[in-house]
Amino acid sequence: MTAETPHVLVVDDEADLRELLVITLGRMKLKATAAENLASAKEKLSSGNFDLCLTDMNLGDGTGMELLQFISRHCPDMPAAVITAYGNMETATEAMKFGAYDFISKPVALDRLRQLIEDGLGISGTEEHSDEEDNLIGDAPAMKALKAQVRKLARSQAPIYISGESGSGKERIARLIHSLGPRRERPFVAVNCGAIPSELMESEFFGHRKGAFTGAVEDRKGLFREADGGTLFLDEVADLPLHMQVKLLRAIQEKSVRPVGEAKEFQVNLRILCATHKDLSREMSEGRFRQDLFYRLNVIEAHVPPLRERQEDIPSLVDHILTRLSRAWDITVPTVSTAAMKSLCHYAFPGNVRELENTLERALTLCDGVVIDKEHLRLQETSPVAAPPSGPWNETSQQVERPPQLPLEEFLQEIEKTEILKALDATHWNRTAAAKKLGMTFRSLRYRLKKLELDRDDEGNE
Missing domain, CATH: 3.40.50.2300 (Response regulator)
Structure with missing residues (x-):
């Protein structure tokens, strides 16, 4: 030696x-x-x-x-x-x-x-820096603390529960933990638990043998075996039904999975990271999430702060996002007027960084390519209320007032478009899951997508 x-x-x-x-x-x-x-x-x-x-x-x-x-x-x-x-x-x-x-x-x-x-x-032998770190923008105290925590968590193999509001960047944190750790050369597999139909979950997670059920035309490894040696990220884990929570707990504890229709089990070696915008403690206390699974997944918690709690980071985020979009569109990076930046820095962003990205992408489309002004942002003038109004609203909904110059029909279409885009983003554009989230039929959602010119030709999910 x-x-x-x-x-x-x-x-x-x-x-x-x-x-x-x-x-x-x-x-x-x-x-x-x-x-x-x-x-x-x-x-x-x-x-x-x-x-x-x-x-x-x-x-x-x-x-x-x-x-x-x-x-x-x-x-x-x-x-x-x-x-x-x-x-x-x-x-x-x-x-x-x-x-x-x-x-x-x-x-x-x-x-x-x-x-x-x-x-x-x-x-x-883990390196001290990863390219993924460059994409974690922000010098607010909450972000500095999160970055320091992420570097420590990357060294561990402990399951991590990443909490935070929708659009705050939980998956980005999960990818950073993976890229800084010893599994960085192995697969990172992300799955939105709320986007998988209940009857297909076991097959999606653990795989199946050909002929195990109608439609199983070939063998499938499943997410656990696809992530073997690497990291499996369970986004919106609170959306898992109780029967699947039992199977997930066993797979984590035994470090093995049995595909549907298979007689033997397969050993897996992976790290589990999970996230949800819901309060897992409340879900557990109200009987919607198993206590034993909660304690198995929530060994260590990493909290991603909402954008409204680190508004000093907005200018650097704006520069980063516009540079990335301009490079992708092969255009010169536009400047942001003082009035537009002031509006961005004083807006509450209920949709967090994802909403900021959508806002800037829309503004980049509407501006002349040189300067982004306040009117290109089309931000709502009112801030979100502290508590959601009564009725069938979700936790990210807000009360807004119609701008006097905007006709009622166009205003309602903007609200409808915003809610549909939120549901599609949350389900990674799985239209069946988005329709369920919105409380409408798939056919009704498809009609609205065409009406609002949101239908994507490359969309393969139904």
């Missing part, structure tokens, strides 16, 4: 398991040092340089939690993983909150152990 050979510290009070771990590491061409208790582990960490620590939870003179706390204070850049008793998910979850990047259950499966070690050493 050379000086560059990764060095792993193994901490376990059981001599047999300690020896097994050291032998396995040796076969992986890694240098291993063993410690039999907490005191010995602290001494070795203080006097040597290690790239990874693998520790049991019971150490005779202390616990793995105490060692994790020591590591976070004295060796914050070194990844650590824990060995737990079989089925003890509470301990594993707690260890991740204390800084462990992952865990393995007894009896230790050697293939799982090798994967755990490879993941940890990948964390040791």
Whole structure:
């Protein structure tokens, strides 16, 4: 072994398991040092340089939690993983909150152990910067805190719950966590849970065999196996029906899936990130979301602030978005008038960054290509009220007044168009799911899309 050979510290009070771990590491061409208790582990960490620590939870003179706390204070850049008793998910979850990047259950499966070690050493070599970071615009205090949290979360393999309002950029945060972590060379698979019909969910998530049901004309791997080795991002996870929540929980705990119509299970190694604009705690308390799944997914929470809480970031976001759009359209980047920028900075943006992007895309279409003025923005003059009005409105709806110069019919069409676009954006332009979200039939939505000239020729979803 050379000086560059990764060095792993193994901490376990059981001599047999300690020896097994050291032998396995040796076969992986890694240098291993063993410690039999907490005191010995602290001494070795203080006097040597290690790239990874693998520790049991019971150490005779202390616990793995105490060692994790020591590591976070004295060796914050070194990844650590824990060995737990079989089925003890509470301990594993707690260890991740204390800084462990992952865990393995007894009896230790050697293939799982090798994967755990490879993941940890990948964390040791994680680069400090990713191109995705350049797309996370903002220097407001809330954004600076989020960026710092994301860098820490990227080192872990713990499930992350990303909370935030619709349009605030939750998927962008998920992609950044993935791109900064050891799985960055593996797939990132994103799925909107609210856009999948209930009867097709099991097949979409876990796959199916050819002929398993009507329409299954070929084998399908499913999202879990497509994301194997990488990250699976479950957007709008609160929209999962209860029966699917049970199956999802089992797949996460067992790290295996069984395709529909298949007799055997397939092992999967992936990281789960999830997000929703709903309050998962409230969904759980009201019986719409399983408590055990909530605690399994919500090991660590990352909150994405709404745009109205970081309005000082709007000018830099405007510059970034206009530069990106102009490059895509092959035009010169227009300037934004002082009045237009002032309007943008004082608008509440209930649709957050997504609404800002839509507003600027519309303004870029309406302006002369040189200057974007206030009238090109077409922002509503009134801010959203604190509480939604009574009636069939969603949480992002707002009370607006009709501009005196705008005919009533055009005003109503603008409202209809806005709500339809919100539903389509939320479902990634799955028109069946959007119609359900809007409380109308697919045929009715299709008619309105044609009427409002929103029908996309390249749309393949129904």
